[in-house]
Amino acid sequence: MKTLEEYMKMPYKLEIIPDTEEDGYVASYPELPGCITCGSTISDAINNAEDAKQQWLLAAIEDNVDIIEPKIDTSVSYQFGINIPRSLLKSLKEDSRKEGVTLNQYCLYLLSKNSEIRRSAI
DSSP states (O other): OOOHHHHHHSOOOOEEEEETTTTEEEEEOTTSTTOEEEESSHHHHHHHHHHHHHHHHHHHHHTTOOOOOOOOOTTSOSOOOOOOOHHHHHHHHHHHHHHTSOHHHHHHHHHHHHHHHHHHHO
8 A cells, every 4th residue: 555645646536626605626536436626716725625535535545545546648648739719718727727727627627517518418
């Protein structure tokens, strides 16, 4: 079994979805069953998720529970470039600052949210 620090460094997938009933965001790690939290902003949800992951992993280590390691897909690129209008970039930067997250984190959230909407419509 690995140490808590080793597990914390692993790239577990973090899912963030809007919570329309509570007007915030729900964050979870699908590979860590039951590891779920929420926050009033995306930034709060991310910070709370890190704390929840640490507590989940600590409890699993103490109880000798098997911990699933994240699946890493090496067949795809994790980076891409895109040209967008300056006005859209400005808007995205402002929105990411309001949420207290980086532009990359905010764009990833928006892409994930759109993907989730598309999947639920099918």
